[in-house]
Amino acid sequence: MAEVILTADRTLMSNYHNNEFLGFGTCAPPNFIPEWLYSYLFFPPLKTKSGHPKQAPYGLRKTEAQLLKEGFHVETVSPKYLGKYLPNAKVLGIHTMDPFGLGPASTTLASIFKKEPYLAKHFQSLLTSPAIKKAKQNGLKVIVGGPGAWQFRYREKAVHDLGIDCVVEGEAENIIGKIFKAAIEGEPILSHYEVGIGEAPTLEEIPDIVSPSVNGLVELGRGCCRGCQFCNVTLRPLRWYPLEKINRELSVNIAAGYTGTCIHAEDVMLYGSNNTTPNDEKLLALHELVTKKVTGLSWSHCSVAAVASKPKLLAKLSELILQNQTWWGAEVGIETGSSEIAKKIMPAKAHPFSADNWHDVVVEGMGVMHDNMLAPACTLIVGLPEEQESDVLKTMELVDDLKDMRSLIVPLFFVPLGKLKSEDWFTDTQLSEVHKQLLIACAEHDFHWIDNLLDLSFTGKWYSQISKEFYKGFSAIAKRKVRQIE
Ligand code: SF4
Structure with missing residues (x-):
């Protein structure tokens, strides 16, 4: 023992x-x-x-x-x-x-x-x-x-x-x-x-996993170059793993019989890049490798800006990924619809575009994702320091402009992390009427898309159909409860 x-x-x-x-x-x-x-x-x-x-x-x-x-x-x-x-x-x-x-x-x-x-x-x-x-x-x-x-x-x-x-x-x-x-x-x-x-370890000092990870998850690298003030990750150096290392970890999961993977990075679209512009060659090589080895793939995170900056590249990646599946998912940080807030706390999140155009960058990036069957779970931050009612209204406008794009939008209360760790926590007692309207708008957006996402997620095996009906039932109850609150 x-x-x-x-x-x-x-x-x-x-x-x-x-x-x-x-x-x-x-x-x-x-x-x-x-x-x-x-x-x-x-x-x-x-x-x-x-x-x-x-x-x-x-x-x-x-x-x-x-x-x-x-x-x-x-x-x-x-x-x-x-x-x-x-x-x-x-x-x-x-x-x-x-x-x-x-x-x-x-x-x-x-x-x-x-x-x-x-x-x-x-x-x-x-x-x-x-x-x-x-x-x-x-x-x-x-x-x-x-x-x-x-x-x-x-x-x-x-x-x-x-x-x-x-x-x-x-x-x-x-x-x-x-x-x-x-x-x-x-x-x-x-x-x-x-x-x-x-x-912090160098690339050479990070060992390969030796036993299978949950859902075949493998890291592509660590760190992020965007520097958002509310984030812990940004304090770490940026390092990308070479394809050989990623291949070895994929093989550990495959040898144990797992045929799917989630590739993990703070922004998968920036794999192999040392700035905020996606590297076509590296991303295509990564996806050629992964899609040959597994039959199901998801991304942990990606940014709207990187997607909006290279729509043709995303279309090529989508072509590779959709050989084996009908859609794929990723977590995407939208955080706000207000350019003023974006400029203050996450100016590089819009790169290579300007944070002045944050709203349009988000709409453009989300549109490219929708067209290519990348379904994001998006986060918004409620109660950011210095947030005004006008900022929340701009976020509501953005949510409205995203209504036709297959996605979930999840509003999250501000938590003081990263460079903002000495700021105050946001609590439900600070929720204003416009905050509440924003929360309801997000819930309505999600209810609009949830059945479509469940249909995409649960296909194939007979028991998938049963599971899908369970989740749809859960969603219907949640919808009724939220509408009662409204
Ligand atoms: S929030 Fe995302 S994009 Fe911003 S620094 Fe953190 S990991 Fe990078």
Whole structure:
């Protein structure tokens, strides 16, 4: 049995029915759907073999790969089987995305429903589970990391209350081995370790995953050059993986029988580019490689500006992708319809165009996506610092101009991150009448498109038809509830 066990709570140990977008369901609080049914619909547990999940979150797989590279005896285990593995372990590493529900999507939903979201509930119930409590009494050390580690800066007491020995924040490849070694040997470790920019790994220092990731996700690179003030990612250096590395990670998932992938970057359209102009040659080579190897592909994120700047390139990529599927998805940050706000807090988000034309850049980029069957889940930020009523009205105009474009538009309350981390949080008590109208306009947009997106998402197998009807039923109930509020 291993000295190091890695895990994540059950909202992360799921493949969301092979649809990353359904993972957004973990941000919602318990609601009108019974918990057992909601959990099945949005985050069914992964299959396991002797307690080992057949897939695991990509970030957890990277930690696993790094620790294996350094010679640790590591096993990744489903949270349900910790009782079997922890009695022999010295350290438990836990991956987290949103441990207290402070991420933008969960804060927004928690404010509206006035309840703690599922992901926070499951993170905390994992940490307080009898298996972990018992192992803690026997000296187990608990180390928590992942994209949600920043939230512990706002919940310092929870580190102690939940029995956590160390929180690791940032890209940890170069320091994680030292921390786990110190924990195993009983040496003192910091309760919160923030990885400095100088400690971030170079491309050569980032190991390949050695076991399959959830939904075949593979990274294309790290960092972003757009510098939006509300974003943590922008503080990291930009690095793109060579095709050989991406190919090796795809092969790990394919060897385990997974035929789909989600390629992950802050802007997939900028793969291989060191500025805000897409590199045709690199993007085409990437998609030729990926579409030959897998039969289903999605993008994690892309920008409207990059798409609007190269419509012919997107058409060529679409041709490659649609050989195997009828559409594909990506998350897209629109954030605002106001050029004034765009100029202040995200001037480079419109590059190579000017932020003065942000509204038109968004409409143009979204139109190109619609024509090429790229269906985005778009985010808007509500309550940005210095936002005026006129800015919110401009965002409503933009939402109206996007009504014919296949997409979801999700309004999120402002969360102070990145260069704006000392600003105030936005809460539901600050929601003005125009904010409420904006939220309703987004809900109406989404209800207009949801059935079309479900039809595209659930095709083929007979059980897909049944699942589709379930989600349509859920959407119809949600629609009725929202219209009652209106
Ligand atoms: S484009 Fe996205 S990832 Fe890049 S800085 Fe802006 S919000 Fe962050």
